[in-house]
Amino acid sequence: MAAPLGAFDPLDPPDYEGILDCIHCGICLPQCPSYRVLGLEADSPRGRVYLMRAAAEGRLGLTPALVTHMDRCLGCRACETACPSGVPFGRLLEAVRGQIERRVSRPLGHRLLRTAVLGLFPHPRRLGAALGLLRLYQRLGLSRLVRRLGLLAAFPRLQALERLLPPLPPRGKRLPDRLPATGARRGEVALLAGCVQRLLFPEVNAATARLLARSGFAVTVPEGQGCCGALHLHWGDRQAARALARRNLQAFGGEALVVTNAAGCGTALLEYGDLLPGDAAAAAFNARVRDVSQLLAETAPVPTHPLPLTVTYHDPCHLAHGQRIRAEPLRLLRAIPGLRLVELPEADLCCGSAGVYNLLQPEIADRLLERKLDRIVETGAEVVVSGNPGCLLQLRMGLARRGLGIRAHHPVELLAWSFEGRAPTREG
Ligand code: SF4
Numbered sequence: 001m002a003a004p005l006g007a008f009d010p011l012d013p014p015d016y017e018g019i020l021d022c023i024h025c026g027i028c029l030p031q032c033p034s035y036r037v038l039g040l041e042a043d044s045p046r047g048r049v050y051l052m053r054a055a056a057e058g059r060l061g062l063t064p065a066l067v068t069h070m071d072r073c074l075g076c077r078a079c080e081t082a083c084p085s086g087v088p089f090g091r092l093l094e095a096v097r098g099q100i101e102r103r104v105s106r107p108l109g110h111r112l113l114r115t116a117v118l119g120l121f122p123h124p125r126r127l128g129a130a131l132g133l134l135r136l137y138q139r140l141g142l143s144r145l146v147r148r149l150g151l152l153a154a155f156p157r158l159q160a161l162e163r164l165l166p167p168l169p170p171r172g173k174r175l176p177d178r179l180p181a182t183g184a185r186r187g188e189v190a191l192l193a194g195c196v197q198r199l200l201f202p203e204v205n206a207a208t209a210r211l212l213a214r215s216g217f218a219v220t221v222p223e224g225q226g227c228c229g230a231l232h233l234h235w236g237d238r239q240a241a242r243a244l245a246r247r248n249l250q251a252f253g254g255e256a257l258v259v260t261n262a263a264g265c266g267t268a269l270l271e272y273g274d275l276l277p278g279d280a281a282a283a284a285f286n287a288r289v290r291d292v293s294q295l296l297a298e299t300a301p302v303p304t305h306p307l308p309l310t311v312t313y314h315d316p317c318h319l320a321h322g323q324r325i326r327a328e329p330l331r332l333l334r335a336i337p338g339l340r341l342v343e344l345p346e347a348d349l350c351c352g353s354a355g356v357y358n359l360l361q362p363e364i365a366d367r368l369l370e371r372k373l374d375r376i377v378e379t380g381a382e383v384v385v386s387g388n389p390g391c392l393l394q395l396r397m398g399l400a401r402r403g404l405g406i407r408a409h410h411p412v413e414l415l416a417w418s419f420e421g422r423a424p425t426r427e428g
């Protein structure tokens, strides 16, 4: 018997079997950040799956209440880690969001932001031009003025976006298309440069390429690669995500491992097989994707120069829950001489970044960020480390807002500093 559609239409409906996998045990509830903040069953994984089932069985439409509870989900997938029944919550949520975005009328502010974000990210030139204007905006001191006078207070989403924007780095040198291996040669890897990583954290990409080369990999940065599609998946635009997946499959043809240093991008790359069922290249691609921490934990030589810093580690959701990678970044940090690693309580609780969540749900995102900052301060760390640009933007914004002298960096930066005997060059 065909699965019921109920309130959903046949274009990418949520998987009914996956919905039925929920046995209502509630084990996921304490792990869910939105439930921890709001305390409502409908804002828990179990409550959301219940709403999805009611919609699939035609007992509930795509009502404002259903939309609100799906909107408040961070898509962090902590519930998947906790779930003993294997409920594929991330995929269910993406499918439901796709249905909502296509079929439910949204307020103008939401539509404008969605069009701007999804229209910019697949187009490096447009994104570069937008960042050029924002760089000018910061250089002219307009950013300070806007913040001091609270000029965006009437536009909370725009205000959240403006606050999130870090001091933009000067337009950096492009990564070379090819970097030869400097250590004993192990093979070739292809690096995903990423949209946010490439433009806002060029030093992370440069450190990644140098470390991979030092570990014996010839590094290529394939031309023609584009946005991984993570933001489109978060925002329910699976058609656009498919087009981006096809483009990347072509750009990353061949057999080399595909390395990413952005947790959110890695999880999106690993979804290409699901996005393009029956596509042999997409299925094979999944087996080639590696987070940089995985590959370096296996292959990097022992770092050399002492780095006398007290450091704590925040798990990006899409690394810990999306890819189940937790130990490797810690192993890399522990190998650095002189570095003192202190455990972060609730390290795998979302910081509130979650793709564009901090723009769409700024109040909940802020409560999660404040909680994360409290935990970081308790550790006494000078540096908090996390392997995802969204987390770094969120943490840096929060740390700066509180006037804390704590910096936020990607693990590869610390590793590179130790290998190269360099002190940090940019304040986080
Ligand atoms: S994805 Fe995260 S926020 Fe959403 S239901 Fe699961 S644990 Fe909660």
Ligand code: SF4
Residues within 6 Å of the ligand: 021, 022, 023, 024, 025, 026, 027, 028, 029, 045, 046, 049, 079, 082, 083, 084, 085, 086, 087
């Ligand atoms: S842990 Fe899994 S099976 Fe249990 S309530 Fe949560 S989603 Fe359902």
